[in-house]
Amino acid sequence: MNRLLRVLLVSAVGVVSVGFAIAVVMIAYAAFVLWPQLPSADSLREIRLQEPLRVVSAEGDLLAEYGEQRRQPKDFDEFPTDLVLAFIAAEDDRFFQHPGVDYQGMARAIAYVLREREFGPGGSTITMQVARNFFLSREQTILRKANEMLLALQIERTLTKEEILELYLNKIYMGNRAYGVAAAAEVYYGKSLDELDLAQMAMIAGLPKAPSAFNPIRNPQRALQRRAYVLARMYQEGFISHERYEQANAAPVTARLHAPRINVDGRYVAEMARQQMVDLYGEEEAYTGGFKVYTTVHSEYQQAANRSLRRALEDYDRRHGYRGPEGRVSEEQLNDPQILEQQLRAHPPFGGLIAGIVLEVEEDAAWVLVRDDDVLRVPFSSMEWAREYIDANRRGAAPESAKDVVSRGDIIRVARRGDDSGLFRAVPEAEGALVSLSPVDGRIFALSGGYDFRRSSYNRAVQANRQTGSAFKPFIYSAALEHGYTAASIVNDAPVVFQDDALEGYWRPGNYTGRFYGPTRLREALVFSRNLVSIRVLRDIGVGRAIEHVTRFGFDRGGLPADLSLALGSNSATPLQMARGFAVFANGGFLVEPNVIERVEDPSGDVVFAPNFPQACKLCDDGPRLLGHGMEEFDVLDLPPLAPRKIAEDNAWIIGDILADVMTRGTGRGALRLVNRGDMAGKTGTTNDLRDAWFVGYTPDMVTAAWAGFDDQRTLGARETGAAVALPMWSRYMATALERVEERSIARPEGLVTVRINPESGKVTGSDNPDAVFETFREDSVPVREEGDGRDGRGRGAEREIF
Known part of the structure; x- marks a missing residue:
């Protein structure tokens, strides 16, 4: 017996000794091998989490977000208490007691390994998860686990518990590209953290x-089931009351996939900013560096641009009839909810118009199924426009009831009005663009490159080179002023035939009206867009000299045809180029550089990039630059660079004065119905076969270009001119954008004089002439007086007459 006891005792001592020896070896290995190789926990203080690129408006409203990982890092005090307690209850209930490694949990984990012969649950604290997520792989090995434990101990010695939780809650992967709890709240619930209820926090x-x-x-x-477990653990730990536990446990699942919460629809602008950021930083850094790009666009202006463009295209579309449903669902499919949902998902919203499937049709209404199983009543009164589309110039008979327009199973578009009604609509095939910028420094206030970015990402505002038509004439007339013409110069508007090798034979241009108006003053020719006057002026000054002048407005010489058709706008330009060109008239002769980025901030809010906008400054051509209403003088080194002067100030003013007449008595007068102010100037443009419709106009504070047309360049149809299609788009936008902008005129430069002239001859006349009108000239270009006007003296300069 004694011998047996001795054997057992010796064996026990041996086991303990071996165990102690193993422990000593393990501790020594950890201390002298593993510990020195561990990364420093101090680096966690400087860690930079991957964050997506966010593009926002000037006010900070989100336009778009780019990046594989959706993450919104928060400070610890921004996490709701219930959310923090939910994670502690679910993941590490002894978090605030253990030193980074929970030995009770480790004992349970070791017991599981010995029992099941595999790694299992338990043992990992929140601190250990932080160590693994930031420094280690996820492979399940003893060495990785040892490193994890050692790092956890080091982290606890370096960081506070709150700092560890902050890292954990911002880093963890939550599924569906969401990293961190703030991103999870947005992805699953479309909410910020402080908007979540207890059930939603427990789910996360x-x-x-x-x-x-x-x-x-x-x-x-x-x-x-998992949410129930989390709530039960919170209740067991005393974090919530029984009443709150029962209420949250009974709550239904409200999660669904949410895209980033876009505050303003500005994807065309955001894409321009994204491309610039990739050029600046490269793709990897741009998409993961957490940059916040503040654009120059204003939220209110951008929304007005979207509304105005869509309204103009929808109005155009309704004028030409209904092209039919986007698709059809068979009678058999109408009885399958899953198929109906798939069909609706295949037709995403465009321009605020949602897809719907017609379920029933009555004489005065149709009943339409839309997403989320809602059924809307669509009255026939909203369908009366829907005559059958035949071609650009023909429509079918007017419908007499809803049954003449839609049938059961049609996939149509509706504009939702309230919870149970909608208006019958269609997504237009025609496209358009609108861009608005500051003539002072080129900051882009608003830009919409098409009806909807989701339908087409092609940015027509900056990529679509379209024929400019008569909207280009102001640049030709500016060249004319540069080469001896005045606003009173007389040019004959009469039939003409040219033989021009560049135009491949004979060319017989005419006016849009088909009429000819005889001798016409230059002002009247531009106001009423007389084509033959423009051609004669261009021929007289020379195409080469005109092109040299036009390139000063930022147009590429290679895109300007070297023939007389240039007088009618046969060149092509983008809406942004046209807006930039007209800005030269608006700012007194300077060429500004359009830009869409105001500044770029890093995740800490520090500005890392801010372009220096060259400014148009009339006071800066000679001497110090003066800024501000108080005319305070600043150090030149602190000021932005000066935009280059391209044309004389008096040239810009006279063209602007003529373009102001376009708004009051020419093709732009329709704008006054929506924008009743006296400081506007602009020009319509319509191209051959009515393929392009333009209006470009400005005030001293804003230049806006509006364009509409088909991407395949087919005709818009009879009477669909710049005044009919583009001008309403421009006017609705400017009515909003200028609502709080004070009306002011552009100051007339020195060296100009205004005299009475005879409108028939363009010569100076007396006050006793009942037909006399006022005209403005450079001092050295005032025309001669009419003979026999009863006055002595003559005007300076020689009048130029071309017949």
Whole structure:
């Protein structure tokens, strides 16, 4: 017996000794091998989490977000208390007691390994998860686990518990590209953290264990079970009352996939900013560096641009009839809710118009199924426009009831009005663009490159080179003033035939009206867009000299045809180029550089990039620059660079004065119905076969170009001119954009004089002439007086007459 006891004792001592020796070896290995190789926990203080690129308006409203990882890092005090407690209850209930490694949890984990012969749950604290997520792989090995524990101990010695939780809650993967709890709140609920209820917080807290298995969108039942576990643990730990536990546990699953919460629809602008950021920083840094790009666009202006463009295209579309449904659902498919949902998803919203499937049709209304199983009543009164589209110039008979327009199973578009009604609409095929910028420094206030970015990402505002038509004439007339013409010069508007090798034979241009108006003053020719006057002027000054002058407005010489058709706008330009060109008239002769980025901030809010906008400054050509209403003088080194002067100030003013007449008595007068102010100037443009419709106009504070046409350049149809299609787009936008902008005129430069002239001859006349009108000239270009006007003296300069 004694011998047996001795054997057992010796064996026990041996086991203990071996165990002690192993422990000593392990501790020594950890201390002298593993510990020195560990990364420093101090680096966590400087860690930079991957954040997406965010593009916002000047006011900070989100336009778009780019990046694989959706993350919104928060400070610890921004996390709701219930959310923090939910994670502690679910992941590490002794977080505030242990030193980074929970030995009770480790004992349970070791017991599981010995029992099951495999790694299992338990043992990992929140601190250990931080160590693994930031420094280690996810492979399940003893060495990785040892490193994890050592790092956790080091982290706890370096960071506070709150700092560890902050890192954890911002880093963890939550499924569906969401990293961190703030991104999870947006992805699953479309909310910020402070908007979540307890049930939603518990659902999020259940995700880190298995983001795919417990995903409330893919696996709502398993997600409910996991949420119940989290809530039960919170109740058991005394974090919530029994009443709150019961209420949250009974709540339904409300999660669904949410895109980033876009505050303003400005994807065309955002894409321009994204491309610039990639050029500046490269793709990887741009998409992961957490940059916040403040654009120059104003939220209100951008929304007005979208509305105005869409309204103009929809109005055009309705004038030409209904092209039919976007698709059809068979009678058999109408009885399958899953197929109906698939069909609706295949037709995403465009321009605020949602897709719907016609379920029933009555004489005075149709009943239409839309997303989320809602059924809307669409009255026939909203369908009366829907005559059958035949071609650009023909429509079918007017419908007499809803049954003449839609049928059961049609996939149509509606504009939702309230909870149970909608208006019958269609997504237009024609496209358009609108761009608005500052003539002072080129900052882009608003830009819309098409009806909807989701339908077409092609940015027509900056990529579509379209024929400019008569909208280009002001640049030709500016060249004329540069080469001896005045606003009173007389040019004959009469038939003419040219033989021009560049135009391949004979060319017989005419006016849009088909009429000829005889001798015409230059002012009247531009106001009423007389084509033959423009051609004669261009021929007289010379195409080469005109092109040299026009390039000063920022147009590429290679895109300007070297023939007389240039007088009618046969060249092509983008809406942005046209706006930039007209800005030269608006600012007194300077060429500004359009820009869409105001500044770029890093995740800390520090400005890392801010372009220096060259400014148009009339006071800066000679001597110090003066800024501000108080005319305070600043150090030149602190000022932005000066935009280059391209034309004389008096040239810009006279052209602007003529373009102001376009708004009051020419092709732009329709704008006054929506924008009743006296400081506007602009020009319509319509191209051959009515393929392009333009209006470009400005005030001293804003230049806006509006364009409409088909991408395949087919005709818009009879009477669809710049005044009919583009001018309403421009006017509706400017009515909003100028609402709080004080009306002011452009100051007339020195060296100009205004005299009475005879409108028939263009010569100076007396005050006793009842037909006399006022005209403005350079001092050295005042025309001669009419003979026999009863006055002595003559005007200076020689009048130029061309017949």
